[in-house]
Every structure is written in structure tokens, then in C-alpha cells.
Amino acid sequence: MMRQTIRFLRRGQVVELSSIAPTRTLLDYLRLEEKSKGTKEGCNEGDCGACTVALGSLENDRVVYEPVNACILLLGQIDGKELVTVDDLAVGGKLHPVQKAFVDNHASQCGFCTPGFVMSLFTLYHAGKKPTRQEIVDHIAGNLCRCTGYRPIVDAAVKSCTGKPADAWIAAAKATAVQLAALNDAADVFVGDTSTFFAAPYHEEALTRLYADHPDATIVAGATDVGLWVTKQLRTLPKIIHIGRTKGLDKISDEGPQISIGATATYSSAEAFLGSIDPDIGEVIRRIGAKQVRASGTVGGNIANGSPIGDSPPMLIALGATLLLRHGGNERQLPLEDFFVAYGKQDRAPGELVWRIDVPKLKANEAFRAFKLTKRFDQDISAVMGAFKFTLDGRAILSARIAFGGMAATPKRALKTEAALHGISLDEPQNWERAILAMAEDYQPIGDMRASAEYRLVAARALLRKALMEVASGNSAATRVAGLRGEAA
């Protein structure tokens, strides 16, 4: 079955569009076509959150709201969702509890970021539990405010997000669930013609066939990267294949010794699974983008785009993850590190798709650490991202797998350093030095606006030393200013 429209739920009504520009962003749709001016453009690259809107979708028959950046989301991606914007929140002239708390706590000054904050907190309001202060600041890490200093905004969240939502969306939840269920059909969406289209196949075969027919198409999962090609580079991308609707492709399975992540599983959905392997993984993922980016962005996309500074590849490489690629009906599997060939070049043939990532869990004798170094803790791209897995025999290191981002043109293993760690004792720090020095043989980083080459190398060495210190001591409290592992004191 094929559908030549995209459909979404808006203010209780189904909106059906039969003609859309493939790269039309949701924000431009709202401001230029729907003429809803409440949602603001702050940066046009998904980094300030002024354009935050809420998307409602069905999860186990319940409507769940997630915040997304409308500026870099393609309009077609909201197919099958409910779209809620700041313009909708006050019902019958009465402010929403989140809005009222904002006013009562003096949480707006210039007001330009406010709609985005209100929508982020709208989703927190609906999250179903009373958040801690830490959960609140996490939730708004993707919303920048230049005026208030955030304190009153956090107060507004504390006051309004009580874990007991009671608003028009709760009242309409049942009806909304029915409408969303009806929208989520098993149709392969294709809007446009063979030269210019937005497609969102439902069936695996439809996806692989379409991509085989159009290897020049741009694959979009979350669009948190491709969105910027559109808004900043003004690239013309006539053929968009959105894989976020493809059935089963977002599947995450946790069976036996490994966790498998489907290509379109978002960071939001993968966070808990990967975080269960080691708390550092959860902490690093918490710091990848912010809520909005993690609600759209996918682990698969972070691999497929081949960024030298992606945060998940170093961790997954250190864990020994493998990548499953699919081309038409053919599959092949390779160690993740082999996928990254050179800067901007991955081992992916035309028409071939990143399909699944298999991540081995840690064994009893394995210790893991990951560190993300940035200028700002939250929502910042890493200057250096290091991940370490040590296989131990008592206090001796049998083997190590170490991978870094930001240190080379691709996420890359530190093979010389790994070799130098072989047989080293955790109790003899003087013997760590050879391995720490060996990092210079593995990496010759460059300097850029995030950090100088010197800092990168010095910091990478420090991270190895830190990882060894922490594994040796079993304690992180004495070696970290953030992201403590919560070991028993």
C-alpha cells in the first residue's frame, strides 16, 4: 500500500498534505505556511531550542510527548504524530500550568527563548513523574536563555511539573490515541515524483528497493545532521528517504550477551539500554546533544554520517560492536571500527544502508570508562571523546580496547597504546607511562575551534591515566567534577 500524502494531527484535526518540498522544515511550515508565529527561530541549527515543539506519538497505546527542534526537522518526519506548539497551550484564554508558572516565577525577560522552554517543559509536564532538579536541568539543556540565568525557569519547572498532569491533552488523551492509531497505517509514504520526492517507506522491502532504485537519495533518520545541510549549507536534496517509519528498523533487543540497536532507534530510546552496560555510557549519551536532539537523532545516524567527533562510535568501538549493513536483500557484518575508512569516507556502497549495531555487554572481568571533554558540559560537541575497555585477570590487564573521537579524521582505535597495556598491573602506576606515551603514536590530532592539537593529546593521555586510576581504585569521586559513577563510598 502506498500513500501519497503526509498526515499528522494538529489541534484535534488531521492535516493531510499532498504536496511538500522534500526538505521543507517543520519550522518554516509553521511560520511561513501555517502562519503560526509563536515558535521562534534562534539559530536554525538545532542548538538553541527556541523552535522547540512537542510531538505526540503512540507508545504502548499511550500518547507520549517528546520535544524536538522544529528548525532542523523535516516536515515529512512528523507523519503520524500529533504536533503541539506554543500557540496551542492556553485554552480558552487560560494559561497552561507551565505557562502560569513561568509568569509567576518571572521566568521570561526578553521572551524570545520562552516559547521553546515552555514546550520543553510541556513535555516534562507530561512525563508522568515529578522530576528532580537534575532531571529538570537535563530536560532544558537544549534550550538556551541569554537573559535570566535559568534559576527562575528551573523554579517554574519545579512548580508546574508535579508528576500529576491535568490539562486539555490529558483530557483528550484517549481520543488522541485513537486518532494517532488511525494515522499510523502500514502504507509506504511517497510524496512527489521520481525526480523529487519525500519518501517514508513502511516495509523493509519497500525501503531497500527504493534505495536501490535511487542510490542518489539522501537517507534521513533523525535529520539532526542532514537538517543543517538544508538550513546552513542550502544544499538541494531532491530525494529524501526517511527511514524513521520503517517497521522494525527501530527495534532494540537486549538478549543474552549483547544489545542490538536498530538503525533508527533514537538516542532517547537507546539511552537506557546502552546505559545499562556501564554508567559512563549513560552519562555520555545524556550529554549528546540535548533532549530535542536525542528525541530525533539516532545511534545509527551518528555512525552512518561518519563524523570524526561522533560520541557513540568511540564507545561502541571500545565495546567491540559490529555493524550490520544491508543492500537490497544482501547483508554483511563488519567490526564498527572498519566502517570508518577516512575523513568523510565510510565503507558503505551506494544503495547500502546501516541496518543494525550489535553491542556486546561487559563480561565480569571487563571494566569500562568513557569521558567526554567539552567547553560546556551539556549539549556540546566533544573536543576529545575517549572510551576504554580493560579485560582483567585480577589486577592485571589482559587486554585493552581503546577508541577516541576528536583525535583523528575518524573515530579510531589506539592500537599501539592497547598493546602497551598488555600485562600491566593496575597496582603499578609507574608502569602505565609507556602506554600513556604510546598515545602519541596512535594519534596526531589537529587543532581547531574546540581545542588545540596539544590539548587534545595531553587530555587524551590524561583520560587514559584517569581510566586506569579509577579502575584501580574503583572510585570516581576523587577524579571527576561531573558524571560521578555513583560507586559506594
Place this chain on the structure above:
Amino acid sequence: MNVRTRILETETVGLALAHDSAALHVQGSAVYIDDMREPEGTLHVEPGYAPKDVRGKITSLELDVVRAVPGVVAVLTVKDIPGVNDCSPGPGDDPIFAEGLIEFHGQVIFAVVAETREIARRAARLAKIEVAAMTPAVTVEDALAMATRDVVPEYAFTHGDVGKMLKAAPHVISESFHVGGQEHFYIEGQIALAVPEEKGGMTVYSSTQHPTEVQHCIARMLKVPDAMVTCECRRMGGGFGGKESQAAQWAALAALAAHVTGRPAKCRLDRDQDMIMTGKRHDLRIDYKVGYDDTARLIAVDVNFLARCGYSTDLSPSVCDRTMFHADNAYFYPAYHIKSRRLRTNTVSNTAFRGFGGPQGMMFAERMMDAIAIETGLDPLDVRKRNLYGRGRDVTPYRQKVEDNIALEIIEALEKSSNYRARRKKIAAFNKQNAVLKKGIALTPVKFGISFTLTHLNQAGALVHVYTDGSVHLNHGGTEMGQGLYIKVAQVVAEVFGLSADRVRITATTTGKVPNTSATAASSGSDLNGMAAKNAATAIKVRMTDFAAKEWKIAKSRIRFEKGQVLIGNQRISFGELAKKVHAGRVSLSSTGFYSTPKITWDRPNGRGHPFFYFAYGASCSEVTIDTMTGEMRVDRVDILHDVGRSLNPAIDVGQIEGGFVQGMGWLTTEELVFDEKGHLRTHAPSTYKIPCASDVPADFRVKLYESGGNPADSIYRSKAVGEPPLMLPISVWCAIADAVGSLKPGVMPKLAAPATPEAILRAVKGMQA
């Protein structure tokens, strides 16, 4: 936080009222310029520049390919300007379009006018521009090495034979350090909408802190009298100084497009362009030498501020002067040579930014205090206290006597409430026990001079109407950028009439109602416009009182305006009823009001006078933890005590203090402007330029207003200006970081640069370990 409604003799002034637009902000219904319903046929303007070039002669400019794009209506260059090609705030050296030469990366060369913004953006990138490259001066060091011509001559405050005194001083410290610049990062970028009017007139809606300057710029450019151009601004989505002079160019481009095409035209910058094309806070190298006695008291100070001004003058003369005016912060300098060089570089012209050069001056003073503490082994707080202004030590380097000094009271109150001494001991113990993590603490004061140092700017106008139903229309020359100026001034007017603030209708700032205004800047918005509005309202109130006295045959002293009513002897009528009667009596219910700050003088050639009406004071205490392996840093706790005199609106004031603190903390920690060696700004988006986010603000953040008896100066209801001073409170964060690094090797001053990014901190740490 301490927002409490004090019992005042005022009814409305002093209430913690919400921002006048708060309910609109939260619904997304507050209208910013891009949200205005576009007039039919509105065109979109995109500025064009050479994507790679920084400095050089334009040898070829190929725009036909741009013109040929369907939907492009016009491509504008300097040839289209009928009048003067300048958008500077006065000096005349900021061309709207580069003519023959580009002098920084991002300089506008042409502009595309098209049916849609997308067409304009795409078309602008098709231009073929060739530039014969010349070597750019990017940094302060480049400017010195290449001996570029300073944008304005150097200037100095001098007193005493500093050279001789330094030679004779028992202790001397000499060092040099860098303080970085800062991007404003207002969340609403630069924007203007121009609508052509009959007879060549132009109405311009501009997101500007300075509507009058936008009006003048456009009139000059179009070669029409000022009276033909009206500039209006209801609100900005943030300004912070970045829309003082920097808003004019985009308004000019919109107006030129409207003039050439006869259609409305809008110019809105994309974030990256905004960051590349508009000026920032000045970054500096500061070289200094200080002599002090055995008690750590200053003997003589010799400091040279080397400021990167960018390619043109802009506001650099005043900004750099204010650095000098605040080189003392709260400390007495018995002898000094305070010099400022205003260096020309091939970078975007640096401009006003909250604090306006003052923060850089204070960074020097606080760094010097820390350096003396490290050399002497004294607690830095004690060094600070010993050097504060005091009896007989109360003349500033610009020869103004400090008459309202409360720095010591504030410091001591905060020292106690923050438990500074006990925490310092605890921190020393922590540092002894921890090899990797180190803590630091600092308590620093702020003394900030209030008034424009260009004396003639200290004036304002207002316009108040009372309608016959008793509702009030308020207009004044100040602009609203989120700081709460409109509600504060409305509270003032409501107070005069004995009304509640919601009876006062606040209206958009426009040059058509209040002319010849100064920029809303220098923290002066409420002081100046509040007074002007008070004068306007009082003029009407006097007329109403006179009328009532005559009509009711009663002494004027027996007439009172309160709680929405007018008490005339024993009779009580509503304000509206009286207004109706006054109107029927053929008496005007409308008035302008004007205010000019008294007392202030400034003799710049001789470096002496009384440039500031008064000083605003505050202090903060910050505690941080650093990771000596990676340079990462966490702010653990912040205590602030700040003086706002008798607050007009404590909720708004606390908002300014907290917001200013966090913005200043960003400047000194995470916000790093990186130019590559060729002069391209590499941090031109929030992905690479990191302003603080919610998690950077410590959970333990204690902000209090100083219990003030009111401003000793006769300011509006004895309040004090609050826009800029709090920005300098977080110098304590930077000093605390230096303190933490310093713990690695007592007696050695850490070489810490600002901003203290992880890399800068690690570099300082490595310097201690070397």
C-alpha cells in the same frame, strides 16, 4: 533569592510585578519583528559577502548571475545609495556596502532583494567576488607588529611620578594577560522591516536599542530629512549592547531595498551571519606593573589596556574609556598611569556589550589583587579590603570623589553570610587531601559608575496621555530588550497618578513620539526614562490638581491621587471622572517630559570631572572545583549581595542580577571566540560558541538585594541602575578558578587567561607543574 514587597510610602513603585509582556511571552504571542504580519508584497533582503576573503581590494564583482535568479527583484550595491554610505554611530567609517576594499571577513559588499528569503539566501551565494588579498592584522599582537593605525589615539589617566614610585616600591609585580571577547548571542537575531511611505518617507521597524540612530542613518543614506523617517521598536529578543550601533546596517539595507523597489522589505540575519558580521565585546591584552608596600597596600599602578577594536571606530573610544574608568574597580590608587590603546585589526568592529569595557578594567584590578595576595601570602580578601576606597583615600583616577562608598559594608556582609573564612579553611583541607581535584574560592566586589561618559547622552524624553476614561498611554525613548524597562517606567507613571500599573498602556518606542533619544544603554534606561516619564505625568497631575482646586474651591494640598481615585478634601472621585471633568474644562491631558542628569561633568582632555551620577555596588563569592588532569571546572556555589538602592521592582532587579551574573560567567568560562590565523571567526554558531546552559548554574545560587536606605543620589525613587553592574560579579568565578590552580604551588601566580576554558585551565595547571 530575596524578592519581598517592602512597605514603602509608594503604592506601585517597589512592587514585584511581572514583566509587562510575561503572559504574551509564554504564549508565543508577544510580537517580534519577524512575527509581524507582513505587508502585502514584502521582499526579503540578504546581505552578500566574500565567503573566504578577509582583507583586500575587490578586483571583480560579478552579480549578473545573482540578478538572473528567478524571484530576485534587485541586487543592491553602493551605487544604489542616494546619500551617504555609512552606518556608523558617528565616526563615519562603517560603510553599509564595502567600496573597493574589504577590511574584515564578513563585510557586506552587496545585498540581494528577492520575493522570498530562501531565494535571496541562495542567490547571494552565487556572486563571484575576487579579492586581491592583503595580510590581515587579526590579533592585538598582529596590530602591534604591523603597526596598524589605531582607530583613535591612545588615552591615559596619569597622577604622580609612577615610574619613580615603582622603582622605589618595596614590592613590584609585573605581568601580562589576555581577556577574551564575547558574542552577545541575543536569541532574536538582527532584523528590520522597512515600509515605504508617501513622498519618499520610510517607516522602519527595527530590533534596535537606538531607534534615533537608525532613523538618522537611514535619512542620511536616503538623503531625506530626518523627519521623513520613523523608526519603531516594541521589543527586542535580547540586546545586551549588540543592538546599540549594530542594528543600523540591517535596517539600512531593508530601507534601501524598500526605497529602490517601492515595496516593503525585511532583512533578517541568519545566526551564523549575525555572529560573523556584527561586533562583539572587546578582547584585550593587559600589561601591568604594580608597586605595593609591606601591608599589601598599593603605591603605584601602571597599566596598559591593548584593545582589539576591529576594522573601524564604532563605539571603541567610549568602550575603551570605560575600561579605564573601571581599572580601579573599588580600590584606591595613590598614583597611576592608566593607558589604553585602541588597536585597529582586520576583524569585525568590536562594539558595546553590557558593561561596555568596564568588565575588562575590573578584571585587571581583581587579577592584580590576587597577584599581590599570592606574593604576600595574605588572603586575597584581606588584600582587597586593605585597598578599598576609604576616608582620605577617596579620589578616583578621573578625579571624581567617591562619596557613596558602601563596598566595605557589602563585602563584610557577604563575607559573613557566605561563611567565607570557614569555607576557605575547608577548601585548604580538601586540597591537601585531593591530588586530582582542587577547589578555589574568591570574593570580589563591583563598583560601577552610572551615567554615559559622553555627558550629553544623559537625557531622555517621554510622552504621557491621559484619556477621558482615566486610562493612560505611556511612551518614552527607552527600548525594551527584556530588562523590564517598560514595566518599571509604567510603575513610575502609575505611582504619580495613584493608579495600578495595569491602567498604564505601554506603547512601542518610536522616533515619531519621542525624538532625539539616546541609546538604551549604560544601565541608564530606568534612571533617565523613568525620570522623564515622571516629569510628564507630574505635569499632567499638576494641571489636574490645579483644575480640581479651582473647581472644588479647595487648597491644592488637600488633593491626593491614590488607589485609582482622587481625594479632594473629603470627597472621593475616580481618576477617570476627574480626567473627564478636566477635559471638559478645556485643559490638556497630554504632556511631554524631559530629564537631564544633574551634577555630572567630564573634562576629557584633562582627565577630570564628575562623570558619574553615582556608583552601583555589589559583591559575590564563588566556589569552584577544577580537574587538574583535564582542566574541566564546576561552579559549586555562588553567593551574591547586590545594591539596587530602593528597588523599583525587586523581581525585575533580581532577574537582572542573576541573568547578568550568568552572562558574565559565560564570558569568563565557556564562551570562547576563536579566530583562525587568517581572520575567520571559527565560532559563529551555538554549536561552537557555548553560552551557559541551565546545568552551568550552580544549584546553590544565593542572591540577595542589599538592604539599602535608598540611593544617596536623587535618582528615580532612589533606585539604582542594575543592567550592567551584575555582569561583573562573576569575576569571582574566574578568581576562584585561579585560586584553585594556585593551590598547586603557593606563591606562584597561575597564568590563567580568560575565558577559563578547560584548555586554558589545563595550560595554567601545567604552568604550575613545570
